[in-house]
Structures are given as structure tokens and as C-alpha cells.
Amino acid sequence: MDEDLAAAIGGGIGVWSERLVNAILDHGQPALDVVAALVDGFGGAIDGALLGAPPWALGGAITAAALWRVGKGFALFTALAFAAIFAMDLWEPTVSTLGLVLASTALSLAAGVPLGIWMARSRIADGLGKTLLDLMQTMPAFVYLIPAVMFFGLGRVPGIIATVIFAMPPAVRLTALGIRQVPPELVEAGRAFGCRDHQLLFKVQLPNALPSIMAGVNQTMMMALSMIVVASMIGAGGLGNVVLQGIQRLDIGLGVESGLAVVLLAVVIDRITQSFGTGRGGKAR
Amino acid sequence: MTLILPSETASSSTGPAEVRLEVRRLCKIFADDPRPALSLLEAGAGKAEVLRRLNVNVGVVDASFDIRAGEIFVIMGLSGSGKSTMVRLLNRLIEPSRGEIRLDGRDLTRLPKRELVEVLRRDMSMVFQSFALLPNRTALENAAFGLEVAGVGKAARRAAALRALEQVGLGAYAGRYPRELSGGMQQRVGLARALAKNPTIMLMDEAFSALDPLIRAEMQNELLRLQREQARTIVFISHDAEEAMRIADRIAVMEDGRIVQIGTPAEILREPADEYVRAFFRGVDSSRVLRARDLARCDAATVLLDEADDRRPALRRLSELGAGYGYVRDRAGRFRGVLSRDGADLLDGVEPAAGDAPVHALLRRVATAPCPLPVVDGQGVFLGVVSRAALLETLDRGSLGDG
Numbered sequence: 001m002d003e004d005l006a007a008a009i010g011g012g013i014g015v016w017s018e019r020l021v022n023a024i025l026d027h028g029q030p031a032l033d034v035v036a037a038l039v040d041g042f043g044g045a046i047d048g049a050l051l052g053a054p055p056w057a058l059g060g061a062i063t064a065a066a067l068w069r070v071g072k073g074f075a076l077f078t079a080l081a082f083a084a085i086f087a088m089d090l091w092e093p094t095v096s097t098l099g100l101v102l103a104s105t106a107l108s109l110a111a112g113v114p115l116g117i118w119m120a121r122s123r124i125a126d127g128l129g130k131t132l133l134d135l136m137q138t139m140p141a142f143v144y145l146i147p148a149v150m151f152f153g154l155g156r157v158p159g160i161i162a163t164v165i166f167a168m169p170p171a172v173r174l175t176a177l178g179i180r181q182v183p184p185e186l187v188e189a190g191r192a193f194g195c196r197d198h199q200l201l202f203k204v205q206l207p208n209a210l211p212s213i214m215a216g217v218n219q220t221m222m223m224a225l226s227m228i229v230v231a232s233m234i235g236a237g238g239l240g241n242v243v244l245q246g247i248q249r250l251d252i253g254l255g256v257e258s259g260l261a262v263v264l265l266a267v268v269i270d271r272i273t274q275s276f277g278t279g280r281g282g283k284a285r
Numbered sequence: 286m287t288l289i290l291p292s293e294t295a296s297s298s299t300g301p302a303e304v305r306l307e308v309r310r311l312c313k314i315f316a317d318d319p320r321p322a323l324s325l326l327e328a329g330a331g332k333a334e335v336l337r338r339l340n341v342n343v344g345v346v347d348a349s350f351d352i353r354a355g356e357i358f359v360i361m362g363l364s365g366s367g368k369s370t371m372v373r374l375l376n377r378l379i380e381p382s383r384g385e386i387r388l389d390g391r392d393l394t395r396l397p398k399r400e401l402v403e404v405l406r407r408d409m410s411m412v413f414q415s416f417a418l419l420p421n422r423t424a425l426e427n428a429a430f431g432l433e434v435a436g437v438g439k440a441a442r443r444a445a446a447l448r449a450l451e452q453v454g455l456g457a458y459a460g461r462y463p464r465e466l467s468g469g470m471q472q473r474v475g476l477a478r479a480l481a482k483n484p485t486i487m488l489m490d491e492a493f494s495a496l497d498p499l500i501r502a503e504m505q506n507e508l509l510r511l512q513r514e515q516a517r518t519i520v521f522i523s524h525d526a527e528e529a530m531r532i533a534d535r536i537a538v539m540e541d542g543r544i545v546q547i548g549t550p551a552e553i554l555r556e557p558a559d560e561y562v563r564a565f566f567r568g569v570d571s572s573r574v575l576r577a578r579d580l581a582r583c584d585a586a587t588v589l590l591d592e593a594d595d596r597r598p599a600l601r602r603l604s605e606l607g608a609g610y611g612y613v614r615d616r617a618g619r620f621r622g623v624l625s626r627d628g629a630d631l632l633d634g635v636e637p638a639a640g641d642a643p644v645h646a647l648l649r650r651v652a653t654a655p656c657p658l659p660v661v662d663g664q665g666v667f668l669g670v671v672s673r674a675a676l677l678e679t680l681d682r683g684s685l686g687d688g
């Protein structure tokens with residue numbers, strides 16, 4: 001009796017999710033097409049810009065960023081890392097992965113920062129948002145690959161969307177946290193001098209939450225990087241694809257080379273974005 | 286011969302200045318529904334009882350007072366007595382639970398948010414105990430904040446901010462960030478931010494409490510100097526009795542959310558309303574706070590004589606009254622000299638004391654004068670006399686040993 005009920009409920013959830021996905025497919029196709037076109041256009045533009053630049057220019061620009069934000073030693077490391085990637089003949093997949101990470105991060109921030117601001121300001125939004133974020137962070141990534149593929153087919157678009165779902169939570173959480181941690185007397189000062197709500201947000205709260213928000217950007221990028229192999233399973237391409245090839249062909253050389261490229265890219269992105277949260281040269285602000 | 290024997294005290298009665306802020310029956314209860322707490326308070330319960338019975342914090346209870354244009358109104362009391370809450374009610378950083386706050390006759394508590402913001406931008410500034418400077422902005426950008434928020438153009442607001450920084454002696458530090466400045470300098474920036482928009486009202490919540498004693502005294506002088514240049518209406522919160530005595534025109538003393546006494550420093554020192562107030566000011570050296578005019582008495586024992594009258598009948602009246610001395614004034618009430626019962630001429634060497642002289646500067650003169658020391662105002666008008674007995678009594682009351 002109880003087991004029947006349990007089975008009915010359990011089966012019910014499965015049935016209902018299937019119905020929901022089908023309903024979206026039946027009635028939401030135009031909307032899905034618009035989303036797909038926007039995401040594809042955005043991701044494609046970033047990819048095109050990165051791949052269009054000559055390797056020395058792109059590598060040089062990132063090395064310059066490393067020099068400016070971190071220091072000489074790390075700039076040398078960055079230059080060597082890109083030289084190694086180029087020498088391993090992994091330049092194109094690496095740059096394409098960088099494009100995927102940048103596009104996913106940008107979209108995560110575009111959705112995540114406003115959501116975080118909203119959560120910091122409203123108790124109801126905070127409750128709903130936390131539930132949603134817990135769901136996004138605990139649901140195994142493979143599970144939402146299925147609807148992503150059903151909605152958007154194979155390729156870059158479902159890859160970016162799945163990555164966004166996986167990588168967005170830290171951006172939201174750290175934005176909300178950063179705003180809540182702004183010293184209350186600064187908020188009082190803003191209001192005492194006649195700030196309206198949007199002035200308080202842009203002149204007082206966001207500037208003071210910036211270190212926390214940048215920590216969120218850093219974590220979002222790292223999580224996006226950790227999704228690249230999964231995303232390549234649905235055709236997102238890039239380094240993830242090379243890693244998969246290495247696994248499929250049991251090609252240890254290819255596996256190690258592509259794995260190393262991922263690690264080098266991760267270290268470079270991590271150190272440079274971290275510096276925006278803590279100030280130049282790692283000094284605390 | 287006319288003998289005038291006024292029994293009234295000649296105290297520091299300045300003319301009634303225009304009232305800027307009228308506060309009436311203002312209450313703040315920290316609860317979603319303040320009504321149970323309010324009715325409990327109405328029935329005579331105190332803050333502690335409300336907290337015990339309803340688990341509700343009481344901030345301010347039934348505060349009523351007027352703040353006049355151009356005065357420094359100090360609100361003081363122990364920590365937790367509701368001072369910060371009170372000052373935040375005035376600009377509605379905290380929403381009142383009940384009561385009225387009228388600024389130039391207009392009730393701020395009923396003002397919609399949009400209009401309140403206009404009032405805050407135009408009329409009111411605030412200075413905070415913790416400085417509350419924006420760390421990502423330079424001193425100049427911090428000082429310009431109020432004007433920036435109000436939509437003043439960049440060039441105009443930078444000019445005003447620089448002027449304000451120069452007013453507080455920080456013109457050379459315009460480009461520095463708060464973390465590069467000492468505490469005293471940071472609070473000067475806080476002061477400049479408050480001054481830059483040229484407000485008519487400044488709210489200062491323990492503005493100098495976080496500073497070292499030396500810097501604090503310096504800032505108090507700075508404030509008094511600024512106030513002499515342009516008298517603003519200042520509400521100054523303090524828990525430091527010395528500070529309150531130094532800068533206040535009038536003082537309101539708070540205890541457990543209620544105002545227990547309002548008066549000039551001299552009035553409060555002379556007649557503390559209760560043991561709490563007395564204890565508060567016990568350590569204060571009253572001879573430095575009180576001025577000659579605060580002590581000057583003109584009572585039944587002080588015989589006043591008219592310069593135009595004959596000496597002989599005047600002397601007779603003195604002996605009839607059993608008084609040793611008479612104080613001679615001209616038609617305009619100006620002091621002319623002291624007449625002794627034993628002599629027909631005015632006494633030599635009795636120079637009147639200026640009304641503004643601090644009492645501690647009078648000790649020797651009161652001790653050595655043959656008669657109670659006459660006190661005059663800036664125009665030479667006779668205000669009263671300071672006797673040795675009155676002086677000793679005052680010094681005794683201000684000292685630590687009194688109970």
C-alpha cells in the first residue's frame with residue numbers, strides 16, 4: 001500500500017518532468033529558438049574574436065594582464081604556459097575553451113549578479129533563491145544535459161547553457177553576501193545624505209561589495225572550467241573534446257597533454273581574476 | 286530715594302530664538318507592532334519591564350523638545366539610553382513608532398519618501414562615530430558625496446568639496462584615500478562631507494567619541510570655530526559630560542529612552558533633576574563650565590541704588606536694611622560703583638567681573654574683594670553679585686565628595 005503510494009509519487013515526478021519538457025518542446029519552440037540564437041551569437045562572437053587574433057597577440061595580451069595584475073614572475077609563467085600550449089598543438093582547442101568559459105561566465109554574471117542583489121534586498125527572494133541555488137549545485141550536471149540537448153540539440157549552445165547552470169551559483173551567493181556585508185554605517189551614510197535606492201546600490205553597496213563579487217567571478221570561472229569535459233560530450237568542442245579523444249583512444253600522451261593545457265589555463269585565469277578581488281599584487285585592499 | 290529690591294535671578298536669558306525642530310511625544314519601539322509596548326509604557330512601565338514582559342526593545346519614549354536655530358543641542362546619556370535612536374529618528378534613518386517631528390513647522394514623519402529625500406539633500410547632514418567614509422573614494426570624492434547624490438554637476442561639487450576640506454584644514458589631502466588618513470583626519474573628512482552641501486542642520490552621533498582625547502579637544506574647538514563662522518543648528522550626541530559642557534548651548538539628558546532633563550549646562554549643573562543626572566556630571570569641574578553670569582545673584586540682600594539719588598538717604602536705607610553695601614547703577618542700568626554703609630564715597634578698587642568670565646578665574650577676586658563681587662554684561666549693565674558663600678557652595682556641589 002505504502003509502496004504503491006511511494007511508487008506513484010516517485011513515478012509521478014518522473015512523469016511530470018517528462019510532460020513539462022514535452023510541453024516546452026511543443027509550445028516553447030519559438031522562445032527556445034530565440035534563446036539559442038542569442039547564446040550562439042554571443043558565444044560565436046567571443047570565439048571568433050579570440051580565434052581571429054594571432055596567437056602571439058592573444059598570448060601577449062594575457063601575459064600583459066598577468067604582469068599588470070599579479071607580477072613579473074607570474075607573467076613569465078603565463079608566457080611559458082601559452083608557449084607550451086602552442087607547442088603541444090593545442091592552441092585552437094584551448095582558445096575555444098577559453099571562449100566557452102568567458103561566454104558562460106559573462107552570462108552567469110548577467111543573470112547571477114542581479115539575482116544576488118535581489119536576494120540581498122528581499123527576504124522572500126532570498127528564500128526562493130537559496131532553494132534554487134541548492135538545486136542547481138546538487139543536481140548532477142549530467143541530469144540537465146538531457147533537457148539541454150532536447151531543447152537546443154548538440155553543439156555550443158547547450159554546452160554554454162549547461163555550464164551557466166552549473167557555474168552561476170557562486171556569482172549569486174557572493175554578490176548577495178558582499179552586499180549584506182557592506183558596513184551598516186556606510187548604508188546609513190548613503191541614506192542620510194539623501195540617496196535614492198538605485199544611488200545607494202550603485203554608489204555605496206556595489207562598490208563595497210566588489211571584492212566579494214570578484215571572488216564570485218573567480219569561482220564561477222573555475223567551475224565553468226571544470227565543466228568543459230562534460231560540455232564537450234554534447235558537442236561544445238574545445239579542450240574537453242581532446243580530453244575525451246584521449247580517453248576513447250586510450251592515448252595517454254594526448255590525455256596528459258590536454259589535461260596539462262586545462263590546468264595551465266585554469267592557473268592563469270585563477271590568479272588573474274583573484275587579483276581583482278584582493279587588489280594588485282595580492283595586497284589586501 | 287528709590288530702592289529696588291528685585292528677587293529675580295539675573296541669569297543668561299538670551300532672547301527666544303526661532304525654533305527649527307519641534308519634537309513631540311516621539312516614540313520608537315523596535316517591534317513590528319508597537320502597540321502592546323506603547324500601552325504598557327503608557328501604564329507606567331519602564332524599558333526594562335517592557336523588555337521582560339514582551340521581549341521588545343524600547344528605543345525612545347515620549348520625547349518632546351524644541352531645537353532652536355543656531356544652537357548646539359547636545360543629547361547625552363549612558364550607552365543604550367537611546368541617543369543614537371533619537372538622532373536617527375530626526376532624519377528618519379529609523380522610522381518613528383509614534384509622534385511628530387516638525388522641521389520649520391512641517392511634519393517630517395508624514396512626509397512621503399520622495400519628499401523626505403529632498404529635505405535630507407537640502408537641509409540635513411550627518412556625522413558618524415565610525416566616520417563612515419566610503420573607502421573606494423578619495424577625501425575629495427567623499428566630501429562631494431552629498432552634492433553628487435543631489436545631482437550637482439561635477440565641477441561645482443568638486444569646488445564646494447574642496448572648499449569644505451579647506452574649512453577643516455585638509456585642503457592638501459584632497460586626493461588621499463580614507464585608509465591613508467589618521468582617525469582625526471578621517472573625521473575631518475566626515476565633517477567636510479557634512480559641510481560641503483552647506484546644510485542648515487547637522488546631526489552628529491558621537492562624532493568625536495572614537496578619537497584620542499587630544500584630537501577630540503581639537504575637533505571640539507574646530508566645531509566651535511565653524512559655529513562662530515556660521516551658526517548652524519547642530520544636534521550633537523555624546524556620552525561625555527565634559528564634552529557636552531564644553532560645546533552645548535543646551536543639553537538634553539536621556540535615561541532608558543526618556544528625556545529626564547533639558548537645560549543649559551549651568552542650569553543642569555546647578556539643579557540636576559535627579560540622582561542619575563547628578564551622577565552624570567559629578568566629575569565635571571563646574572568652575573570651568575559656569576560663568577560669572579551663571580552665579581550672579583540679585584536677591585533681597587543685594588541693595589540697588591540709583592546714581593541720580595542723594596547719598597545721605599541712601600546710606601540711611603542701607604543701615605535700615607542691615608545691608609553692608611549698595612550697588613549703584615545709572616539710568617541705563619549700568620554699574621557705577623559700590624557704596625559702603627560706613628563711608629560717603631564709592632569704594633575704591635571694586636572692579637566688576639565680566640559676565641562671560643569662567644568662575645575659576647574669579648576665585649581670587651571674590652576672595653579679596655571687600656564686598657560680594659559685582660558682575661556686568663558686555664555693555665556694563667549690572668547683572669548681580671557673586672558672594673563668597675555662593676561661590677563656595679557652587680564649587681562644593683561640583684566636587685566629587687558631594688552626595
Ligand SMILES: Nc1ncnc2c1ncn2[C@@H]1O[C@H](COP(=O)(O)OP(=O)(O)O)[C@@H](O)[C@H]1O
Binds near residue numbers: 362363364366367371
Ligand atoms: N535595530 C534595533 N533593533 C532592536 N533594538 C535596538 C535597535 N537599535 C537599538 N536598539 C536598542 O535600543 C536601545 C537604545 O539604543 P541606542 O539608541 O543605540 O543607544 P545609545 O546610542 O544611547 O547607546 C538599546 O537598548 C538598543 O539595544
Ligand SMILES: [Mg+2]
Binds near residue numbers: 368
Ligand atoms: Mg549610540
